[in-house]
Amino acid sequence: MELIAHRVSLPLKTPFVTSFGAQDHRAALVFELIHNGITAFSEAVTDEGPFYSYEDNNTAFHIIEAYLTEQMKDVPKPVEFLNRVKFVKGHLMAKAALEMLLWDYHAKVEGTPLYRYIGKTNGKAQIGISIGMADPDEMRKQTSKAVELGYKRIKVKIKKGKEEEIVGNVRSAIGDFPLSVDANTDFTLEDTEALMALDKYGLVYMEQPLDHDDIIDHAELARRIRTPICLDESIVSRDRVRKAIEAKACTVINIKPGRVSGFTESLAIAKLARDHGLHTWVGGMLETGVGRAFNIALASSAYIDSPGDTSPNEKYFEKDIVKNPFIMEDGFITPMDGPGIGVEIDRDRLKKVTLDRVRLL
Ligand SMILES: [Mg+2]
Structure with a gap:
């Protein structure tokens, strides 16, 4: 078997601006597993710096190379892999990269598209868009x-001090169209008044206004404002969801498989959240066509009820590393029907945007 890491730098069409900075390319770690005539792919959601979470491409690569690769030798099922790597605390993005590689591999062994392999499906994903800050x-x-x-x-995207200007401006442009905001942890409870001022704009939810690992303050904020709270960064496991539900910290959950150790945990989170009446949707981390295909497969699950940040590839990239990008029709994307994630890698393009490749196994 072969396990290869490709370090990729793919230019974005336009810079993406959030409360933690601007990004003009996607620095991706793409993994390739070749075994028994099957080739599987996955992508870590980490980026160059630890700005969204404490993990970045270098920490993920280190954890994978030093501790996780060893557990891949017999190509275990995803659940088995997660059990084996419990001895590594945290580093869920690193774990997710290999866990999802195993989902693609085993779905391909069965000859089944990943969106069917993971269970009950809606057959298509509802699509929303995430727009960075601009003038x-x-x-x-x-x-x-x-x-x-x-x-x-x-x-x-909003940031402290700009929130009402941004929301007011956009609301007047789009009328009563469903609108939400994402603060990416830029506020504290001391900003309650500023956040309360957004109530009048009828947002479908406000995403992660407070600290990246907080539950308790979000519960307090939820009592103070009318806008529903959605948690993103804080949700790293089904256990966190259980605590968020008990604390009444949110009514909406953004699930990113690459943030929560992969599909096993994502599906458990989605089911738990829906069983308790919370809304669920699938977020994105500016993934290339590889990571995007996983997100679309998950977003098509019957346990996902709200539109996600899973735009077609062309929103972000002039030319992606896949030959069959997703097309959106009437606000929906249908997952690929080929085995596994179903994407066809554009080898020439991949080579062109690859900075280096490392054989891990
Ligand atoms: Mg977010």
Whole structure:
């Protein structure tokens, strides 16, 4: 067998601006597993720096190379792999990269598309869009265009001190179209008044206003404001969801398989959340066509009820590393029907954007 890590740098069409900075390319770690005539792929959701979470590409690579690769030798089922790597504390993004590689591999062994292999499916994913910060005219333009393109929900990034200006501007551009905001942890409970001021805009939810690993303060904020709270960064496991439900910290959950150690945990989180009446959707980390295919497969699960941040590839990249990018129709994307994630890798393109490749096994 072969296990290869490709370090990729794929330019973004336009810089993506959030409360923690601007990004003009996707620095991805793409993994390839070749075994018994099957080739599987996956992607770590880490990036160059520890800004979204404590993990980055270098920590993920280190953890994978030093501790996780060893457990891949007999290509175990994903659940078995997770049990074996419990001795590594945290580093869920590193674990997810290999866990998802195993989902693609085993779905391909069965000859089944991943979105069917994972259980009950809706057969398609509802698509929303995540729009980074830009000047007011540009944000009016981009959000109005998203409505025209048929997206089912628009999310805009906000930051402290700019929140009402951004929301007011966008709300006046798109009328009563479903709108949410993502603060990426930029606020504290001391900003309650500023966040309360957003109540009048009728947002479908406010995503992760407070600290990246907080539950308790979000529960307090949820008591103070009318806008529903969605947790993203804070949700790293089904156990965190259980605590968030008990504390009444949120009514919406953003699931990113690459953040929660992969599909096993994502499916458990989605089921637990839906069983308790919470809304669920699948987020994104500017993934290339590889990671994007996993997100679309998950977003098609029957346990996902709300539109996700799973735009077609062309929103982010001029030319992706896959030959068969997703197309959005009437606000939906249908997952690939080939075995596993179903994407066909564009080898020439991959080679061109690869900085280096390392054989791990
Ligand atoms: Mg978010």
